[in-house]
Amino acid sequence: xxxxxxxxxFVLLAMLGLIVIDLTYVQVIAGPRYRDDLRNPRLAxxxxxxxxxxxxxxxxxxxxxxxxxxxxxxxxxxxYPEGPLYAHAVGYTSLLFGxxxxxxxxxxxxxxxxxxxxxxxxDALLGREQGAQGIRLTLSHSVxxxxxxxxxxxxxxxxxxxxxxxxxxxLYSSPSFDPAELxxxxxxxxxxxxxxPSLPLLNRAIDQILAPGSAFKVVTAAAALxxxxxxxxxxxxxxxxxxLPGSTSVIRNADRxxxxxGVEVALATAFRRSCNTVFGQIGMDVGPEAIxxxxxxxxxxAEIPFDLPVASSVFPAASLIGDPPATAQSAIGQRxxxxxxxxxxxxxxSIANDGVLMRPYLVSxxxxxxxxxxxxxxxxxxxxxxxxxxxAVLADLMEDAVANGTGRAAQIPGVVVGGKTGTAQxxxxxPHAWFVGFAASEERSIAVAVVVENGGAAGEGATGGSVAxxxxxxxxxxxxxxx
Amino acid sequence: MSRNAEAALLxxxxxxxxxxVSIVRAAGGNSPDAQTALTFLVVALAxxxxxxxxxxxxxxxxxxxxxxxxxxxxxxxxxxxRLDPRAASLQRWWLLIAACLGLATLAVIGRSGTDxxxxxxxxxxxxxVLAFLLPLLPTQWPLGGVEVNGSRLWLQLRxxxxxxxxxxxxxxxxxxxxxxxxxxxxxxxxxLTAMTRRVGPLxxxxxxxxxxxxxxxxVSLVVLVYQRDLGASLLLLAVFAAMLYxxxxxxxYPVVGGGLFLAGAVIAARTxxxxxxxxxxxxxxxxxxxxxxxxxGQSLFAxxxxxxxxxxxxxxxxxxxxxxxxxxxxxxxxEETGLAGSLAVVAAYALLLAVGFGIALRARDPYRKLLATGxxxxxxxxxxxxxxxxxxxxxxTGIALPFMSYGGSSLVANVIAIVVLARISHEVAT
Numbered sequence: 080x081x082x083x084x085x086x087x088x089f090v091l092l093a094m095l096g097l098i099v100i101d102l103t104y105v106q107v108i109a110g111p112r113y114r115d116d117l118r119n120p121r122l123a124x125x126x127x128x129x130x131x132x133x134x135x136x137x138x139x140x141x142x143x144x145x146x147x148x149x150x151x152x153x154x155x156x157x158x159y160p161e162g163p164l165y166a167h168a169v170g171y172t173s174l175l176f177g178x179x180x181x182x183x184x185x186x187x188x189x190x191x192x193x194x195x196x197x198x199x200x201x202d203a204l205l206g207r208e209q210g211a212q213g214i215r216l217t218l219s220h221s222v223x224x225x226x227x228x229x230x231x232x233x234x235x236x237x238x239x240x241x242x243x244x245x246x247x248x249x250l251y252s253s254p255s256f257d258p259a260e261l262x263x264x265x266x267x268x269x270x271x272x273x274x275x276p277s278l279p280l281l282n283r284a285i286d287q288i289l290a291p292g293s294a295f296k297v298v299t300a301a302a303a304l305x306x307x308x309x310x311x312x313x314x315x316x317x318x319x320x321x322x323l324p325g326s327t328s329v330i331r332n333a334d335r336x337x338x339x340x341g342v343e344v345a346l347a348t349a350f351r352r353s354c355n356t357v358f359g360q361i362g363m364d365v366g367p368e369a370i371x372x373x374x375x376x377x378x379x380x381a382e383i384p385f386d387l388p389v390a391s392s393v394f395p396a397a398s399l400i401g402d403p404p405a406t407a408q409s410a411i412g413q414r415x416x417x418x419x420x421x422x423x424x425x426x427x428x429s430i431a432n433d434g435v436l437m438r439p440y441l442v443s444x445x446x447x448x449x450x451x452x453x454x455x456x457x458x459x460x461x462x463x464x465x466x467x468x469x470x471a472v473l474a475d476l477m478e479d480a481v482a483n484g485t486g487r488a489a490q491i492p493g494v495v496v497g498g499k500t501g502t503a504q505x506x507x508x509x510p511h512a513w514f515v516g517f518a519a520s521e522e523r524s525i526a527v528a529v530v531v532e533n534g535g536a537a538g539e540g541a542t543g544g545s546v547a548x549x550x551x552x553x554x555x556x557x558x559x560x561x562x
Numbered sequence: 563m564s565r566n567a568e569a570a571l572l573x574x575x576x577x578x579x580x581x582x583v584s585i586v587r588a589a590g591g592n593s594p595d596a597q598t599a600l601t602f603l604v605v606a607l608a609x610x611x612x613x614x615x616x617x618x619x620x621x622x623x624x625x626x627x628x629x630x631x632x633x634x635x636x637x638x639x640x641x642x643x644r645l646d647p648r649a650a651s652l653q654r655w656w657l658l659i660a661a662c663l664g665l666a667t668l669a670v671i672g673r674s675g676t677d678x679x680x681x682x683x684x685x686x687x688x689x690x691v692l693a694f695l696l697p698l699l700p701t702q703w704p705l706g707g708v709e710v711n712g713s714r715l716w717l718q719l720r721x722x723x724x725x726x727x728x729x730x731x732x733x734x735x736x737x738x739x740x741x742x743x744x745x746x747x748x749x750x751x752x753x754l755t756a757m758t759r760r761v762g763p764l765x766x767x768x769x770x771x772x773x774x775x776x777x778x779x780x781v782s783l784v785v786l787v788y789q790r791d792l793g794a795s796l797l798l799l800a801v802f803a804a805m806l807y808x809x810x811x812x813x814x815y816p817v818v819g820g821g822l823f824l825a826g827a828v829i830a831a832r833t834x835x836x837x838x839x840x841x842x843x844x845x846x847x848x849x850x851x852x853x854x855x856x857x858x859g860q861s862l863f864a865x866x867x868x869x870x871x872x873x874x875x876x877x878x879x880x881x882x883x884x885x886x887x888x889x890x891x892x893x894x895x896x897e898e899t900g901l902a903g904s905l906a907v908v909a910a911y912a913l914l915l916a917v918g919f920g921i922a923l924r925a926r927d928p929y930r931k932l933l934a935t936g937x938x939x940x941x942x943x944x945x946x947x948x949x950x951x952x953x954x955x956x957x958x959t960g961i962a963l964p965f966m967s968y969g970g971s972s973l974v975a976n977v978i979a980i981v982v983l984a985r986i987s988h989e990v991a992t
Contacts, residue, residue: 080751080808080809080811080928080931080932081923081931082811083807083808083809083810083811084808084919084922084923084931084935085919085923087804087807087808087919087935087939088915088916088919091915091939091942091943091946092912092915092916094946094950095908095911095912095915095942095945095946097950097955098908098946098949098950098953098955099905099908101950101953101954101955102865102896102901102904102905102908102949102953103901103905105862105865105866105953105954106865106866106868106869106870106896106900106901106904107869107870107901109862109866110865110866110867110868110869110870111866111869112866113862113863113865113866113867114863114866114867114869116863116866118851118859118863119863119866119867120860120863120879120882121863121867121878121879121882
């Protein structure tokens with residue numbers, strides 16, 4: 080009976096062989112698929128068993144924290160006490176939806192679960208802190224609150240920058256969302272946010288570029304001043320409408336009248352009144368290369384170095400060469416010119432900072448469990464955007480626009496405020512209302528950009544001066560009052 | 563290989579178990595403690611005693627049996643300790659008990675030779691049937707049956723409202739049935755091989771010679787229906803078929819037996835919800851992951867997360883796997899030690915299987931050949947059924963992984979099987 084026994088042994092060994100093949104498939108070939116399957120409870124466990132450091136505002140207001148489960152001290156849950164207020168800047172760390180914003184960009188610092196990288200090993204050997212680090216933001220709680228109250232649910236964004244350092248004081252996008260919606264074990268809350276037509280997950284402050292409208296005249300004026308083509312007193316013709324060469328279309332002013340007396344008008348007056356006819360002409364006089372060079376100096380057409388990825392703002396100089404009508408329209412911030420609120424705030428900030436553009440930053444400090452500061456981020460000069468002289472003239476023009484022109488709604492008693500309004504036409508819809516500007520008290524200064532998409536609550540009648548300028552004032556006041 | 567080498571390998575298994583327990587402690591941030599020492603001592607003591615028993619009563623036995631079973635036991639103890647330290651301490655007691663019972667068995671058959679088992683053929687059969695039926699005793703009796711997870715497999719001894727011990731008599735009944743079948747088939751195999759009757763195109767043996775096959779089929783179905791134990795009934799049938807095939811060399815027995823079982827299984831799947839759910843879970847685990855597919859889904863998540871080298875002992879989450887110390891202990895080992903560890907375990911079973919069948923091939927008479935075949939087949943088929951189920955090669959059957967799963971009855975039965983195999987191999991050599 081040895082024959083059958085031998086065959087029996089081979090059959091059973093062959094079955095073990097099949098098990099080896101299946102096991103190899105399950106563990107190695109399909110392994111990563113099983114490991115990363117959203118239904119694998121290890122995913123939730125690995126994230127929640129990782130303590131993450133807190134995130135606080137510059138004042139120390141806690142906006143993200145991990146708390147240990149009282150029943151299981153090795154598991155943590157992440158919470159965002161301020162809810163929607165910091166959602167776009169701080170982001171979230173979610174089992175089902177992954178990490179976003181700072182929670183993603185600084186995941187390595189925040190998490191206690193470091194990889195064994197060379198630097199991690201060196202840190203361990205040197206006895207450096209390996210635990211979860213907390214981070215302090217440059218954001219100001221009062222500025223954020225003012226931004227939220229100002230936008231009041233309307234679609235838009237506010238960015239505020241400390242001009243001399245580049246610290247981002249405010250970064251708010253509306254409508255916002257509560258990160259708590261994304262933290263649950265059910266995808267329902269997050270799916271609802273993803274499918275919401277008002278796009279609450281979109282960070283309108285940095286992820287979306289819009290036509291800046293007349294707010295861009297700051298850049299056009301800067302180019303004219305930098306090239307020496309003009310000074311504030313340079314006189315320009317004041318037609319009822321600006322005929323564009325080689326084209327049937329014309330450029331008119333917002334009120335469809337002349338800028339001043341209908342004969343000729345100084346650049347300063349045209350800036351104060353935001354005259355399209357004059358700035359269209361200036362644009363054609365200065366030319367797309369010069370405006371493009373100035374726009375680039377402010378940060379257009381390039382990636383902005385920031386703690387979060389930023390959509391690049393666009394001034395397509397090359398395609399405007401030899402196309403005066405398009406150049407004229409681009410000079411007043413229409414057509415192909417598009418910018419993020421962060422970019423426009425950087426324009427205002429560098430003018431308030433004597434023409435020097437500082438690198439914007441959101442994280443100022445890394446600290447350990449005992450609140451010892453581990454490292455700090457400081458001001459970094461990106462480049463000189465315009466000469467000190469040009470910056471001074473532009474500041475004067477902007478202060479005049481707020482004191483006597485379109486930006487009057489941004490005035491703050493006893494404080495020098497400068498700014499430029501923008502009302503960007505959107506085909507078939509209400510215009511975007513913009514305000515970019517700055518304010519400085521003895522102790523503090525701030526530059527802001529505010530955009531309200533499609534007029535907000537004001538609708539078709541919205542202008543930058545009527546809708547965005549009061550919001551900018553509230554945000555600036557919140558910062559200046561804090562001193 | 564000598565008995566001295568065997569002793570050295572057993573020491574290695576004890577060190578492996580102690581090392582594993584220390585690693586689990588270290589993974590939890592603890593330093594080695596009494597658990598490490600206890601694990602080392604118990605493994606060394608139990609297998610050391612068996613080793614000394616071998617020197618006394620089976621000095622020429624195969625030296626591979628004990629080290630392989632000790633290796634698998636050590637891996638199992640470490641994983642059980644990792645999942646449930648309390649269960650590990652109970653398992654240590656069971657290992658000591660199993661070693662004592664194994665020694666006793668060895669002492670008995672060692673004095674008078676394996677032939678003595680032939681004498682008690684029908685005693686074994688009645689004992690086996692009784693053992694299968696014992697769990698059907700009323701639960702409130704001092705010695706009563708208990709239903710656990712829907713299967714009535716347990717016998718418990720209760721005195722003064724305290725459960726003293728729980729045992730699965732079915733585990734021992736498997737060995738008793740193998741012992742009965744080996745002696746029955748050894749004396750009848752010529753009759754079963756002779757095809758004297760012709761039914762249509764088929765030739766069959768005398769119908770009365772077929773009685774044991776029919777009885778085996780009936781027993782496996784009774785177990786399936788009354789004890790709701792798919793695994794045990796499948797195992798019994800497979801072992802019967804394997805032994806009949808070994809005895810007669812006629813493939814018709816396993817084919818007909820398999821066909822009958824398949825027919826029974828299909829009927830059972832239609833009739834009994836719990837059997838139907840097993841099939842659903844096997845074929846479509848992802849459709850209903852929360853319910854029917856839960857166990858197998860968690861098992862696949864665990865093994866996939868382990869990947870090639872595993873999470874490391876104590877660093878995975880095998881606690882997510884249901885029944886991780888018993889039916890799914892293999893998945894837990896696969897998660898924490900990766901494919902490297904799981905293939906090592908499969909290799910250990912393959913070697914044990916090869917050693918067991920090697921003993922059967924060299925055994926000196928048909929009875930010993932069949933007994934060795936049956937004992938090896940019981941362990942090998944159990945391992946194939948449960949590992950195959952855990953990796954979704956086969957439908958999941960709740961059955962213990964020999965030497966590795968938490969559970970005293972199974973450990974006792976497997977140690978006794980190893981001891982009998984050892985004695986058979988000793989008798990070859992003398």
